[in-house]
Amino acid sequence: MFDNDKMKLLYKRMVVTRQLEYGIREQHKQGKVRGPVHMCVGQEATGVGACACLNDDDWVTSTHRGHAHFVGKGLDLNKMVAEMMGKSTGYCGGKASHMLIASREKGMLGGCGIVCGALGIGVGYGLTFKMDGSDRVALSFLGDGASNEGMFHEALNMAALWKTNNVIFVEHNMYGLTVRADRHLSVENISDRAAAYGIPGVSIDGNDIIAVIEATEEAVARARRGEGPTLIEAKTYRVLGFSTGDKGGYQSQEEIDSWTTPDKDPIIRFAKYLQEKGICTEAEIEELNAEAQSDVDKAIQFGLESPYPDASVLMEGIFA
Ligand SMILES: Cc1ncc(C[n+]2csc(CCOP(=O)(O)OP(=O)(O)O)c2C)c(N)n1
Ligand SMILES: [Mg+2]
Numbered sequence: 001m002f003d004n005d006k007m008k009l010l011y012k013r014m015v016v017t018r019q020l021e022y023g024i025r026e027q028h029k030q031g032k033v034r035g036p037v038h039m040c041v042g043q044e045a046t047g048v049g050a051c052a053c054l055n056d057d058d059w060v061t062s063t064h065r066g067h068a069h070f071v072g073k074g075l076d077l078n079k080m081v082a083e084m085m086g087k088s089t090g091y092c093g094g095k096a097s098h099m100l101i102a103s104r105e106k107g108m109l110g111g112c113g114i115v116c117g118a119l120g121i122g123v124g125y126g127l128t129f130k131m132d133g134s135d136r137v138a139l140s141f142l143g144d145g146a147s148n149e150g151m152f153h154e155a156l157n158m159a160a161l162w163k164t165n166n167v168i169f170v171e172h173n174m175y176g177l178t179v180r181a182d183r184h185l186s187v188e189n190i191s192d193r194a195a196a197y198g199i200p201g202v203s204i205d206g207n208d209i210i211a212v213i214e215a216t217e218e219a220v221a222r223a224r225r226g227e228g229p230t231l232i233e234a235k236t237y238r239v240l241g242f243s244t245g246d247k248g249g250y251q252s253q254e255e256i257d258s259w260t261t262p263d264k265d266p267i268i269r270f271a272k273y274l275q276e277k278g279i280c281t282e283a284e285i286e287e288l289n290a291e292a293q294s295d296v297d298k299a300i301q302f303g304l305e306s307p308y309p310d311a312s313v314l315m316e317g318i319f320a
Pocket of ligand 2: 143144145172175176
């Protein structure tokens, strides 16, 4: 586990992630952020907790729902928001939108619009690290829906066979698009699929950041020792639906309410933990909340004030 300063930082990152989602949703309504935006309200503990167990030179591959991964990997908030707004000051010069944000310095390989596609890339990096004799690790996030893709099974087989330096982290948020997990998954626990490849698989409470950190630390240590990949399945919930383009109606209000109570909400739970352990007072929690909101407000202002890219860069960074 981490020292108190890092625990406070992680709490702030979770609040930043949540406030960012609400802020970006508002900007989307006003037409300042375009395209469907996939938000991770309710899932902050997984992205922030898992990335906290990595170094800058460990790679992360993300999904279409990656904001907590970007914040968790320590990316600059201003450059993230500017990218979401398509501005030239963004991480990828305004070409990546909210989904594909990448930063080499921070070990963020980027999001991916192809469900489970980035897992193959992650395993490729895990294999590279292994062949280089390095103890660097590649951690790939994916969803419950993604665990039904052919890529999932191919990637796990190769990673297990070659004992690559990987952590495979499933954010099981109970839905793939509009389809509830009990209607798309053949198993109750995705971690059971690890047995088919002879690797460890573990299911954890994804709304408990401490459980996320403990499981990820163990999996990262195993990968660093060259013993191969681990499959972590973190059970969580996608509170705001699939994306800003989602008309809703398939997640019942009772179900949403049951996942947003104080004993389920990952942020409220972590705040309670920090106070119970004497790491933060209630006043310090309030201060961290205010700092997070202020950082998000400033980043949105930065994005709004930044210029769009010049037409002359249109063909830069393009493979043809
Ligand atoms: C290969 C592929 N198939 C289908 C899609 C369309 N699609 C986008 S997101 C999604 C659902 C993904 O569900 P899950 O992996 O559980 O992620 P979540 O949205 O719940 O975070 C689908 C089917 C796609 N983008 N790529
Ligand atoms: Mg899902």
